[in-house]
Amino acid sequence: MSIVIRGGTVTNADRQFRADVVIAGEKIHAVAPDAEAPAGARVIDASGAFVIPGGIDPHTHMELPFMGTVASEDFFSGTSAGVAGGTTMIIDFVIPAPQESLLGAYKKWRGWAEKAAADYSFHVAVTWWDDSVKADMGTLTQQHGVNSFKHFMAYKNAIMVDDDVLISSFMRARELGALCTVHAENGELVFRLQQEVFNKGITGPEGHPLSRPPEVEGEAANRAIRIAEVLGVPLYVVHTSCIDAMEAIARARSEGQRVFGEVLAQHLVIDDSVYQNTDWDKAAAHVMSPPFRSKEHQAALWKGLQGGVLHTTATDHCCFCTPQKRAGFGDFRKIPNGTGGIEDRMSVLWHHGVGQGRLTPSEFVAITSTNTAKIFNLHPRKGVIAPGSDADVVIWDPTKTRTISVKTHHQNVDTNIYEGMSVTGNAAVTISRGKVVWENNQLKTEKGAGKYIDRPCFPDYWTAQERRNAATAPTGVKR
Numbered sequence: 001m002s003i004v005i006r007g008g009t010v011t012n013a014d015r016q017f018r019a020d021v022v023i024a025g026e027k028i029h030a031v032a033p034d035a036e037a038p039a040g041a042r043v044i045d046a047s048g049a050f051v052i053p054g055g056i057d058p059h060t061h062m063e064l065p066f067m068g069t070v071a072s073e074d075f076f077s078g079t080s081a082g083v084a085g086g087t088t089m090i091i092d093f094v095i096p097a098p099q100e101s102l103l104g105a106y107k108k109w110r111g112w113a114e115k116a117a118a119d120y121s122f123h124v125a126v127t128w129w130d131d132s133v134k135a136d137m138g139t140l141t142q143q144h145g146v147n148s149f150k151h152f153m154a155y156k157n158a159i160m161v162d163d164d165v166l167i168s169s170f171m172r173a174r175e176l177g178a179l180c181t182v183h184a185e186n187g188e189l190v191f192r193l194q195q196e197v198f199n200k201g202i203t204g205p206e207g208h209p210l211s212r213p214p215e216v217e218g219e220a221a222n223r224a225i226r227i228a229e230v231l232g233v234p235l236y237v238v239h240t241s242c243i244d245a246m247e248a249i250a251r252a253r254s255e256g257q258r259v260f261g262e263v264l265a266q267h268l269v270i271d272d273s274v275y276q277n278t279d280w281d282k283a284a285a286h287v288m289s290p291p292f293r294s295k296e297h298q299a300a301l302w303k304g305l306q307g308g309v310l311h312t313t314a315t316d317h318c319c320f321c322t323p324q325k326r327a328g329f330g331d332f333r334k335i336p337n338g339t340g341g342i343e344d345r346m347s348v349l350w351h352h353g354v355g356q357g358r359l360t361p362s363e364f365v366a367i368t369s370t371n372t373a374k375i376f377n378l379h380p381r382k383g384v385i386a387p388g389s390d391a392d393v394v395i396w397d398p399t400k401t402r403t404i405s406v407k408t409h410h411q412n413v414d415t416n417i418y419e420g421m422s423v424t425g426n427a428a429v430t431i432s433r434g435k436v437v438w439e440n441n442q443l444k445t446e447k448g449a450g451k452y453i454d455r456p457c458f459p460d461y462w463t464a465q466e467r468r469n470a471a472t473a474p475t476g477v478k479r
């Protein structure tokens with residue numbers, strides 16, 4: 001199957017230019033003005049639109065077993081909703097239970113993901129430690145294309161790890177040339193503050209943000225960054241939600257430490273007033289961690305994104321329907337943490353980013369696709385419109401407007417955190433692996449069409465990092 005996209009403005013992270021895009025099979029074949037169309041090719045007119053690399057969401061949790069239930073979005077419905085919004089690849093998470101084999105958990109998640117409609121890859125969480133975990137990390141990097149390991153510093157008595165495990169895992173990642181990522185909240189503080197808030201008689205969703213103030217995130221972000229600095233490993237901080245955490249990243253980067261920051265689209269546009277909603281279900285629908293913050297944090301996060309302190313955008317798509325959230329009725333500590341958003345991430349970022357003059361179209365491409373591809377070693381296979389790259393292509397209509405609503409979204413969840421938000425800038429056509437999967441507001445996805453994408457490690461890159469650290473301080477601690 002061949003497709004020729006004519007008349008559009010190709011928009012990569014580095015530049016925009018007028019060119020046709022020729023797709024042959026699953027790859028981009030040519031990007032050139034007046035390109036010759038292969039015989040029988042379908043021609044798609046992209047006049048007035050941008051032709052952008054498919055979005056990559058580096059943080060999703062499809063059908064995650066969590067807090068006594070299972071996320072309502074599965075790999076087929078979630079990746080389908082993604083392509084409706086212009087996202088053609090996800091990096092999801094394998095999250096072993098403590099004492100569960102990492103390799104065994106990985107194989108389980110691979111089975112669940114076979115139904116995916118678009119491409120996917122996995123970070124693997126290190127939720128406990130012994131020699132078998134160390135060995136499995138090696139097997140996963142060397143035989144299964146995993147190059148990133150996640151560490152939850154929150155969720156005490158569940159998947160939280162302490163500094164001892166962080167250090168063991170970071171050291172192992174350094175040997176392997178794998179990237180460490182963290183959910184940075186001080187889980188011990190959260191646990192005690194939850195008890196304190198609950199014992200004061202605050203049992204509703206309004207108690208959730210009170211037990212996880214920005215300082216709790218800032219402390220953990222700084223601690224993980226300092227541990228990474230001493231050990232000489234790069235670090236990726238997921239869902240950075242507040243000034244406190246962003247300042248820790250900015251300080252480290254200003255001293256040349258390789259730290260990357262991720263921000264969720266929802267943390268950029270929704271504030272903590274949602275927890276004051278007197279409708280319990282509406283407030284509980286917004287219970288996620290880190291929680292939504294006061295308005296001053298949104299402004300700072302946008303500046304972080306514009307100024308290069310934050311590099312990628314994600315959704316942390318982890319859906320729980322209202323009956324599931326009600327498990328926490330009377331005790332906010334039991335409300336399953338998570339919100340959706342994979343379908344709306346790119347439109348929300350275009351409308352509030354490019355539409356408000358905060359981002360150029362190329363910067364939009366960088367933060368929704370290219371930076372993630374580069375950080376997680378997917379580039380140039382993903383994240384760029386170029387000959388030889390995968391044919392994950394979106395015809396982005398900057399004039400197309402829609403109102404976000406649970407009534408019309410394709411996500412398998414009965415609420416939408418952006419309910420009622422009008423967004424201008426939407427995917428008109430989404431092409432995944434060379435096939436049109438979204439056009440005329442219709443999904444054309446197939447179960448199993450998505451493929452697992454290997455992500456090789458970066459040994460050379462880490463060696464350079466270690467050499468640099470060793471050169472600056474005999475003790476290995478950079479000064």
Ligand code: URQ
Nearest residue numbers: 288289290316318337338
């Ligand atoms: O913490 C996460 O990233 C997972 C468990 C999703 N839930 C959430 O509240 N962010």
Ligand code: ZN
Nearest residue numbers: 183239289290
């Ligand atoms: Zn998290």
Ligand code: ZN
Nearest residue numbers: 059060061316
């Ligand atoms: Zn998450």
